[in-house]
Amino acid sequence: MKNPVTVASGTFGYGEEYDRYFDVGRLGAVTTKSLTLKPWAGNRPPRIVETPAGLLNAIGLQNVGIDAYLDTKLGFLRDKGVPIIANIYGRAPEDYAELAGRLEQAAGADAVEANLSCPNVHDAKTARGATLVAQEPDKVLAYTKAIRSATKLPLFVKLTPNVVNICDAALAAQEGGADGVSLINTLLGMAIDSETRRPRLANIVGGLSGPCIRPVAVKMVWDAAKVLDIPIIAMGGICRPADAIEFLLAGATAVAVGSMTFRQPDAAVRVIDGIADYLERHGFDRVQDIIGAMSKTPETWPG
Amino acid sequence: MPCVAECPITMHEEVAPGHYRIAVHAPEIARAAKPGQFAMLEVAPGYAPFLRRPMSFERIFGDGVSFLVKVEGEGTRLLARLAAGQALSVQGPLGNGFSIENAYERHILVAGGIGVAPLPALAEALIPLGSRAPEVIVAARNERLLLCEDEFRQMGCVVHVATDDGTAGEKALATEMIEGLDPAPGTCVYACGPMPMLAAVAKMMIARNVDCQVSLEARMACGDGACLGCVVESKGEREGGDMVLVCTDGPVFDAGVIDWDR
Numbered sequence: 001m002k003n004p005v006t007v008a009s010g011t012f013g014y015g016e017e018y019d020r021y022f023d024v025g026r027l028g029a030v031t032t033k034s035l036t037l038k039p040w041a042g043n044r045p046p047r048i049v050e051t052p053a054g055l056l057n058a059i060g061l062q063n064v065g066i067d068a069y070l071d072t073k074l075g076f077l078r079d080k081g082v083p084i085i086a087n088i089y090g091r092a093p094e095d096y097a098e099l100a101g102r103l104e105q106a107a108g109a110d111a112v113e114a115n116l117s118c119p120n121v122h123d124a125k126t127a128r129g130a131t132l133v134a135q136e137p138d139k140v141l142a143y144t145k146a147i148r149s150a151t152k153l154p155l156f157v158k159l160t161p162n163v164v165n166i167c168d169a170a171l172a173a174q175e176g177g178a179d180g181v182s183l184i185n186t187l188l189g190m191a192i193d194s195e196t197r198r199p200r201l202a203n204i205v206g207g208l209s210g211p212c213i214r215p216v217a218v219k220m221v222w223d224a225a226k227v228l229d230i231p232i233i234a235m236g237g238i239c240r241p242a243d244a245i246e247f248l249l250a251g252a253t254a255v256a257v258g259s260m261t262f263r264q265p266d267a268a269v270r271v272i273d274g275i276a277d278y279l280e281r282h283g284f285d286r287v288q289d290i291i292g293a294m295s296k297t298p299e300t301w302p303g
Numbered sequence: 304m305p306c307v308a309e310c311p312i313t314m315h316e317e318v319a320p321g322h323y324r325i326a327v328h329a330p331e332i333a334r335a336a337k338p339g340q341f342a343m344l345e346v347a348p349g350y351a352p353f354l355r356r357p358m359s360f361e362r363i364f365g366d367g368v369s370f371l372v373k374v375e376g377e378g379t380r381l382l383a384r385l386a387a388g389q390a391l392s393v394q395g396p397l398g399n400g401f402s403i404e405n406a407y408e409r410h411i412l413v414a415g416g417i418g419v420a421p422l423p424a425l426a427e428a429l430i431p432l433g434s435r436a437p438e439v440i441v442a443a444r445n446e447r448l449l450l451c452e453d454e455f456r457q458m459g460c461v462v463h464v465a466t467d468d469g470t471a472g473e474k475a476l477a478t479e480m481i482e483g484l485d486p487a488p489g490t491c492v493y494a495c496g497p498m499p500m501l502a503a504v505a506k507m508m509i510a511r512n513v514d515c516q517v518s519l520e521a522r523m524a525c526g527d528g529a530c531l532g533c534v535v536e537s538k539g540e541r542e543g544g545d546m547v548l549v550c551t552d553g554p555v556f557d558a559g560v561i562d563w564d565r
Contacts, residue, residue: 013527017528018529020527021307033531041545041546042531042546044536045521045535046522047531048522048524048532048533050522054353055524059530059532062531062534211353259353259524261529262525262529263354263355264307265307265394266307
């Protein structure tokens with residue numbers, strides 16, 4: 001990556017959508033919408049609802065499927081010359097392994113991000129409050145091992161914040177052979193219209209994103225960075241360069257801009273430029289110099 | 304190509320109770336905009352509300368565009384509080400506009416309530432096409448909520464007014480009004496309004512073998528086809544499922560594309 005900034009899966013389509021606003025080739029990497037073995041229709045509408053400083057979504061992994069990705073979406077990204085992190089989703093470890101293997105075989109990605117944490121897939125078990133894969137460290141280990149054995153591509157495992165201790169899942173991914181973890185996916189949430197008494201999402205439950213979740217994400221990145229030997233791609237409400245720097249200081253190696261792209265299409269390149277400005281302003285030579293560089297002395301106010 | 308521009312507000316007026324016309328100076332967007340397309344408007348400088356709001360172009364001028372905004376929630380309330388001279392961040396033009404062809408003998412526009420929003424720009428584009436003036440049905444709950452009636456008349460359209468309570472024009476629904484105009488093949492109907500009205504108009508036109516374009520509204524996060532939040536159910540067997548995106552597949556659809564019974 002020529003800079004430490006990518007985009008969060010599901011907020012950037014397959015890249016072409018936003019090339020109308022800026023040169024997508026400027027990104028450190030493009031992370032694709034989740035890919036599945038077959039095309040998925042996703043959930044019924046309504047799929048999104050705005051909440052204070054963010055939004056809930058229950059898209060349900062609508063995607064074109066890996067075949068259409070390779071046939072119709074990959075070409076644009078390859079022409080751009082931008083590194084590709086292909087996000088993949090499946091119902092079983094074998095699905096992930098097959099997707100990763102096919103991506104490598106077809107040169108369809110430069111890295112794989114395994115989504116073990118989508119909260120919005122139709123699944124009676126999840127609706128009753130059962131677990132996402134990434135809520136069970138044993139499963140994270142098994143899934144990661146299965147994907148690892150299927151590909152030599154750099155492998156990132158995307159984890160859920162809906163856990164008691166993020167370190168357990170993160171360490172399981174590391175043990176399973178992941179090259180890094182992506183933190184965090186959306187927080188589970190829901191919203192009800194008080195007047196009609198109806199849920200605002202057809203799926204009832206959705207994933208919360210946007211600036212409202214940033215403090216939760218920063219804390220999880222900080223927790224995980226203390227125990228991991230592998231890098232973290234951090235995401236969760238990054239809107240401005242200062243938000244991205246917060247994650248780097250907490251211990252992330254790279255960052256992803258997510259929902260803010262909906263508000264400001266070129267938010268990610270503003271973050272790229274802003275990080276460069278920050279490094280210069282503070283006299284750092286390289287972005288590596290600020291990774292995990294949070295001071296141990298709390299701020300005082302007034303200063 | 305769409306862009307994001309900080310646009311000075313050139314006009315901000317309440318045109319009916321809770322309804323506002325906001326015009327902005329936006330030469331680049333105005334040059335690219337087509338009737339039926341929309342823009343995403345930033346409603347607050349901070350992050351609450353976080354998302355932009357989609358608004359269709361009411362009029363497209365040489366150096367700017369206008370929007371009609373109905374106060375429905377927090378975002379539109381903030382738009383209503385803006386004033387001329389302030390700046391508004393406008394992202395657009397987005398989506399697909401109306402298909403405008405001179406092959407038709409007759410053009411009928413049907414507006415239900417705030418659904419009138421994209422139709423003045425369309426009427427303006429239809430006027431030069433033929434000798435027969437476009438007909439416009441302007442329907443609203445009552446007289447005070449009638450929008451753009453004078454605007455359509457000044458353009459040279461034939462205007463038919465209907466209100467639910469009979470305080471202006473005929474006491475009738477938009478669907479009853481269009482039935483009274485007896486559209487036949489060779490006519491194109493363009494409709495925008497509440498979903499039940501659109502469903503009724505669409506089904507009637509399909510049954511009459513009359514071409515009909517509908518402009519749909521949906522909650523959107525991005526407006527660019529990325530978030531996949533603004534789907535409606537369609538009849539077609541599309542790759543990946545039977546959903547279409549209001550933002551990039553629409554917001555104007557052929558009436559036959561949408562599954563009106565869902």
